[in-house]
Amino acid sequence: MNDFLAMGGYGAYVWSSYAIFALALLIDYITPRLRNRRVIAELRGRMKRQQRRQEKSA
Amino acid sequence: MNTLTLWFHKFGSPPTFHRVTGLLIPWLFAAALLIGLVGLYGGLVLAPADYQQSDAYRIIFIHVPCAWMGLFAYIFMAVNAFIALVWRIKISEILAMASAPVGAWFTAITLATGAIWGKPMWGTWWTWDARLTSELVLLFLFLGVIGLYNAIEDRRQAARAAAFLGLVGIVNVPIVHFSVSWWNTLHQGTTVRLLGPSRIDSSMLWPLLLLALATHIWFFASVFARSRVSLLELEGGKEWARAIALGTEHGHE
Numbered sequence: 248m249n250d251f252l253a254m255g256g257y258g259a260y261v262w263s264s265y266a267i268f269a270l271a272l273l274i275d276y277i278t279p280r281l282r283n284r285r286v287i288a289e290l291r292g293r294m295k296r297q298q299r300r301q302e303k304s305a
Numbered sequence: 306m307n308t309l310t311l312w313f314h315k316f317g318s319p320p321t322f323h324r325v326t327g328l329l330i331p332w333l334f335a336a337a338l339l340i341g342l343v344g345l346y347g348g349l350v351l352a353p354a355d356y357q358q359s360d361a362y363r364i365i366f367i368h369v370p371c372a373w374m375g376l377f378a379y380i381f382m383a384v385n386a387f388i389a390l391v392w393r394i395k396i397s398e399i400l401a402m403a404s405a406p407v408g409a410w411f412t413a414i415t416l417a418t419g420a421i422w423g424k425p426m427w428g429t430w431w432t433w434d435a436r437l438t439s440e441l442v443l444l445f446l447f448l449g450v451i452g453l454y455n456a457i458e459d460r461r462q463a464a465r466a467a468a469f470l471g472l473v474g475i476v477n478v479p480i481v482h483f484s485v486s487w488w489n490t491l492h493q494g495t496t497v498r499l500l501g502p503s504r505i506d507s508s509m510l511w512p513l514l515l516l517a518l519a520t521h522i523w524f525f526a527s528v529f530a531r532s533r534v535s536l537l538e539l540e541g542g543k544e545w546a547r548a549i550a551l552g553t554e555h556g557h558e
Binding site for chain 2: 275
């Protein structure tokens with residue numbers, strides 16, 4: 248196991264590369280999900296405001 | 306209309322696209338993760354150490370697939386940008402704009418992992434070599450498209466302006482690809498070839514190809530995930546989008 252982590256002395260280089268790879272893809276996975284939530288919240292807010300305006304004028 | 310154009314029109318209609326991609330995305334991400342993990346196991350555990358580079362070469366199992374993805378993402382973006390500019394197809398505008406950030410991430414990973422590999426192997430993090438420089442230009446083109454798209458208020462005008470920039474930038478793609486054969490670069494030449502035998506042992510080739518497959522699937526999953534949000538935002542006033550916002554219909558979230 249230690250041999251595996253050491254990567255023939257290049258452990259720091261190999262594992263930092265893989266960490267960057269994993270982190271970048273994780274961010275790539277999360278961003279559209281957060282944006283989706285924000286867009287849906289905005290749409291709901293807009294619909295509520297429209298409804299209130301219609302109730303007032305009625 | 307024949308079946309293909311009919312299918313294209315149906316899939317290209319915003320509610321259908323939103324629904325179908327919502328069903329596809331979890332499977333695509335799962336497949337990418339599974340295939341990627343098998344590839345990583347092959348690359349990190351099963352493949353032997355290189356006789357010259359020892360274990361440092363294992364960085365190529367992510368560096369090379371990500372580099373391919375950067376170019377693939379750019380070509381995908383440019384093709385959609387072309388369709389968007391010529392035929393004004395809304396879904397193409399959205400697909401083109403969604404591929405820019407994903408391509409930028411893959412290009413950024415390529416540059417970062419290349420630098421990390423370069424330090425122990427070449428003795429330097431960075432050099433202004435043709436391959437490295439053109440890859441950096443590729444990243445800047447992606448960032449330029451994203452920046453221009455976000456700088457213009459009207460979403461559809463923004464998409465068309467950014468699509469035009471992306472289309473012009475396609476000139477950089479062959480430069481990246483052929484840079485190692487056109488100039489005498491520090492970066493090594495092509496090892497994996499479509500035509501003719503690859504100059505790599507099969508124990509190292511199959512993990513590399515699996516990771517290439519995994520990153521391609523990931524690309525489409527991520528582009529679809531981004532596209533359906535943009536579509537929802539763009540069509541916010543329409544009935545189908547309101548129904549989704551009210552939660553009468555659920556996506557993959």
